[in-house]
């Protein structure tokens with residue numbers, strides 16, 4: 001049974017928050033006042049495209065997700081707390097913004113480059129936080 | 145200066161002495177012992193005394209503040225200038241570049257460039273920038289390069305064997321190098337059967353953790369005769385080029401553009417074409433990098449990296465011996481020393497002193513390094529003071 005995610009806090013509050021549907025994530029970008037492009041994360045001290053200084057007033061929320069560019073299975077736990085195997089992927093989350101994310105599917109056969117992904121909240125073992133997984137845009141929920 | 149090349153200043157810059165402490169798995173050996181072994185070997189190789197060295201640049205990532213002075217005082221407190229240089233995997237290479245600048249600009253005639261390191265805790269500035277990341281593995285090179293490897297295999301359709309063969313070649317070269325961390329040849333079957341780390345990369349296609357030291361002595365062309373050095377053993381530095389990442393033009397192309405631009409700048413400065421290189425030491429921390437960077441440097445055509453290796457063009461005795469030392473995969477990658485070790489290998493080869501792994505008629509060599517996929521540096525060495 002899926003816990004009520006609205007009772008949990010985001011593990012990375014500067015990056016995302018729970019969307020209105022209580023399951024998806026909205027990503028927090030900064031929209032540059034100079035070039036109007038989106039930067040990620042929102043609290044970066046400069047626009048990643050033109051270098052213009054940005055502050056909290058530039059923050060905008062957008063539905064979290066994007067296009068899957070590449071993915072691999074991590075066969076060993078690369079960092080403490082990471083379970084293995086897991087799947088890491090590069091996702092284009094906005095124009096000219098590529099971020100590595102955790103792909104929440106059981107195995108790579110469910111993925112293909114160019115696939116649309118959406119970001120969902122997944123409850124973490126601590127019982128206090130939710131994290132971010134990317135799943136195929138058509139999927140109903142996370143498997144991981 | 146001739147031809148506008150700043151490295152022609154002060155009569156040119158020559159590597160006159162090389163020395164290493166073998167790269168090895170992490171141990172209790174103090175870094176001072178590693179480093180002094182390499183420096184003493186370089187002094188002996190050159191036939192110079194410590195008191196003749198006017199400045200020292202020390203590349204290191206994980207030892208701590210002022211490592212150079214703490215170590216070098218055991219050779220005698222001569223009052224020389226000591227500078228510590230840190231730039232991730234490229235720390236030693238950037239120490240070498242600083243030493244070249246000091247000689248070429250006539251500030252000093254005899255300068256030590258060295259690298260020494262112990263395996264550290266991997267603390268990175270990228271983890272202290274106050275920014276959160278969607279994935280905890282976002283700054284781990286093995287993941288980045290596994291993604292790059294997957295894209296390479298997807299695009300080139302070579303199969304996992306094509307990049308595993310890089311490890312076979314480089315472990316084979318390392319087995320012939322007394323300073324290498326790994327001294328065993330590996331078969332393709334062994335490389336492929338070793339445990340998988342990330343994506344298609346197996347553990348034998350990834351560089352090991354380690355420690356060690358490498359040192360070179362640089363002397364100006366003006367001072368070679370005065371110091372009574374053997375011109376046949378003094379190898380000239382013709383180019384030094386450094387750069388950092390630009391916005392990538394296409395997904396995954398960032399590191400490749402970085403290598404291409406820095407290599408091209410170095411080749412232009414040296415006045416040679418990439419296909420004239422007899423030796424190329426490059427950053428093969430992960431096997432796929434050698435395929436990608438051999439194309440980016442230009443020793444082979446774009447998309448031809450795997451075929452170049454398959455044909456034997458990159459083996460010792462081939463068209464251009466790539467990672468004759470064993471590279472990062474075979475010789476090891478202790479970080480601080482790695483770039484200096486590349487230079488030492490090229491000097492040894494050009495002198496004709498690489499016993500057991502000598503590339504025939506080696507004249508031109510490039511040492512190319514990248515640091516955390518975001519800074520790049522290339523040096524071209526060629527010929528001796530006798531030519």
Ligand SMILES: [Zn+2]
Nearest residue numbers: 032035047050
């Ligand atoms: Zn901007």
